[in-house]
Amino acid sequence: MTADSINDIQHLKAIGRICAETLRKMQGYVRAGMRTRELDGIGRAFLETEGARSAPQAMYKFPGATCISVSPVIAHGIPNDHVLREGELIHIDVSAELNGYYADTGASMIVSKSERNLERLLDATKAALTKALRAAKAGSPLNGISRTVQNEARKRGYNVIYDLTGHGIGRKLHEDPREILNYYDPKDRRILNEGLVLAIEPFLTTGVGRVVEERDGWSLRTTDNAIAAQFEHTVIVTKNEPIILTL
Numbered sequence: 001m002t003a004d005s006i007n008d009i010q011h012l013k014a015i016g017r018i019c020a021e022t023l024r025k026m027q028g029y030v031r032a033g034m035r036t037r038e039l040d041g042i043g044r045a046f047l048e049t050e051g052a053r054s055a056p057q058a059m060y061k062f063p064g065a066t067c068i069s070v071s072p073v074i075a076h077g078i079p080n081d082h083v084l085r086e087g088e089l090i091h092i093d094v095s096a097e098l099n100g101y102y103a104d105t106g107a108s109m110i111v112s113k114s115e116r117n118l119e120r121l122l123d124a125t126k127a128a129l130t131k132a133l134r135a136a137k138a139g140s141p142l143n144g145i146s147r148t149v150q151n152e153a154r155k156r157g158y159n160v161i162y163d164l165t166g167h168g169i170g171r172k173l174h175e176d177p178r179e180i181l182n183y184y185d186p187k188d189r190r191i192l193n194e195g196l197v198l199a200i201e202p203f204l205t206t207g208v209g210r211v212v213e214e215r216d217g218w219s220l221r222t223t224d225n226a227i228a229a230q231f232e233h234t235v236i237v238t239k240n241e242p243i244i245l246t247l
Contacts, residue, residue: 001170002195003236008101009243012170012197015096016103016234016245018050023094023105023246026066032086032112036068039092040079047096055095055102055173062218067093067106074203074211074228075164075220086112089121091230095173102173104199105246106232118227121204124156125229128202136235136242138194142177147184149202161203161228163211164220169234170197192237201232 003009026043044065047054056062062078069077071089084090093106108125110118128149135144145166153160166180177190182202207226214221222228235242 001168001175001197002193003170003197004195009236011099011101012103012234012236012245015052015098015101016105018047018052018098019094019096019103019105019234020246022046022066022096023092023107026092026094027107027109030084030090030109030111032084034084036070036077036079036082036084036090040064040066040068043094050098052096052098055097055104058097059173067091069093069219071227072222072225073214073219074161074205074222074230076218078216078218084111087115089118089227089229093230093232097173100171102169102171103234103245104169104173104232105234106201106230108229108231120156121158121206121227121229124153124158125202125204125231127156128152128204129200129231129233132200132202133233133235133242133244136192136198136200136237138192138196138237138239140192141188142180142190142192143185143188145200146181146188150183153202153204156204158204158206159209161205161211161222162209164201164203164230166198166200166232168197169199194238196237197234198237199232199234201230203228203230205229
């Protein structure tokens with residue numbers, strides 16, 4: 001959607017704050033020995049307290065309120081009875097709706113322990129998101145975001161995941177532009193307009209950058225079982241720095 005009124009911006013900020021706070025709360029509870037279903041319950045309860053609805057449940061009948069993926073699963077992981085172990089890399093994705101407006105955010109983290117090789121991947125993915133946000137300016141090509149993510153990944157010695165993309169958001173969880181690639185496509189000639197609402201989400205990996213759907217029909221795992229990381233913000237495009245709704 002294009003946010004073209006103060007009312008739009010206020011509602012987007014409200015749901016963006018809720019998603020961001022839900023993610024932070026869930027991250028604060030992550031520990032070895034807990035089940036991902038328990039962690040999802042914490043997110044669900046906070047969303048309900050704020051009067052918001054889980055977007056994946058509302059739109060797609062997803063089995064959880066949030067997506068919790070344990071590496072090598074990188075996206076759409078179903079909260080279940082998996083017991084988190086020290087040193088595991090997990091990814092929490094929170095998207096929700098309030099008063100007809102949607103926001104989406106996500107982050108990867110290490111369970112209860114510091115692992116240098118994982119920390120390097122997390123730092124690189126965060127840097128890719130930070131730089132991609134700077135490229136999101138009205139009048140600029142959308143594929144400038146894509147080029148930025150891929151360049152940062154290569155500079156840090158990683159690959160992007162080619163099968164996973166960012167997307168437009170606002171009145172629905174997924175809307176135009178349907179795909180914000182994490183790699184540069186010179187054929188993509190779309191231009192960012194002022195007020196455009198985007199979910200920008202770089203995915204970086206040590207592997208070949210492809211995913212396959214698991215038997216559960218939701219979880220997306222790297223084809224080579226390589227580790228991967230994701231960070232995501234929902235933003236409103238302006239002529240200058242974007243308005244980050246999920247900061």
